[in-house]
Amino acid sequence: MNEMEAIHKLLRHSFSELNLAHYISNFSVSRERDIKESKLVFHVDGPPSTKNIACNLGEWVCDQLHLKRPCVLLAGETRTKWLLKVSIAHIAISNDLPEELQRVIDGLQKKFEVFHRIFTEYDSNLCKRSDEYRDPACYALLSIILQLRFHGSGNFNDINTAVKINDLLLKSPWSALGKKCREAEIAMSLEKSFLEKMNAS
């Protein structure tokens, strides 16, 4: 099985079976194990727990990533990571995204859901400008922003894509495994908080 086939297999959930007795607890255990094996470090300051998840998560993420805000989006910007970082800074300031960035995030979300790949550069029509898709930070930043959007809107479509991205971050052949990927650490921390909250409510 080639690399993309393995990724498609990992992320295809159309006919997944349900295990009502054990799935959620098994998921949490295997997530913890995968994170441990990945050697992602969770010494981030004050990870957003269930209790303080109501704080300004955008601010918290910006602090963790040492992101200045406001972040200015230069005309013609093509780097996926930068588009996503600017989006995070926008959410930190106003809890919202301008329409232009909303369109970018929706587009990248759709690309991930359909093709299971995010490239490192896109033009203004979201057509890829690079063939590189193995940068875990791009995926992690998209996961973070979708979780921030879910925090603001409660739209489960966003947390759903974020959980799939996190699966990929931990299990793809070029995953965040063994790499120092601050963005992936934050994406996993946020997921843990949201899942605890959703499971408790």
Place this chain on the structure above:
Amino acid sequence: MQVDRLPIGLLLLPSLRSLAYLSVMKELGVAPQEVVLMNVSIPVLDAIRTEGRQYHYKEQFFDVDLDIHQTLVDWGCVTHMVSTGSANDPQVHAALDQCESTQIVFTGGGILSKETLSRGKTFIHAHPGYLPEFRGSTCFYYSLLTDLSLAATVFFMEEKIDTGQIIARQRFRMNYQVEKSQPLFVDYILDPYIRAETLKKALVQYIKKGLFEQKPQPLAARPAYYVMHPLLRHLAINRVNQHYNQDEPIGVFLDKD
């Protein structure tokens, strides 16, 4: 068996969904004029029948023991057998071309291709969500997670998925405890059940008026829901169980549209 034959066809992929559709037709005493029957077996049928005996699916939802072939024989339907599970297969195209009916109820078999949709037939589909708000194949899990609601929409299919003129929409409310030993309930009973009940509403309208009344579907304000991760599906079922009240009537009920 005495049934009123409706001048519509049925593209029948054997599945729990098609059992649910045949059950409502049986309940209404109507039968399709013609059937294109895909000759494939129903996945998980034995398991669902076992689960069904324990949890009374036949009495509470629809007849999981129904025999498709026997029912079509009893109804005297003109049946075109095809040995494929794909609605876009040339065998299905040839069978559809032989059908006199121009309106065909679709029961599954993939996303209809342009070629299938351009055979001079209109296809009727029941989608498990309130259109246009809830689009996507697992959207009913999303509506359960969002506000514990359920709905289905019957509409005429177009090339673009989940668009097309709306024939009937129905909302449901649910008070039901999904037990750990019912892993098949949501996908194989609840989903087909709400689709079939909404199809029933459309068929009742057809029986009364001799046609499917339709209204335009408003443009969707947000993107379709993507296929749900199993983790969120489980959370949705937990949510249903958390709101179960044993002092209230138990089941899935029609709600105000």
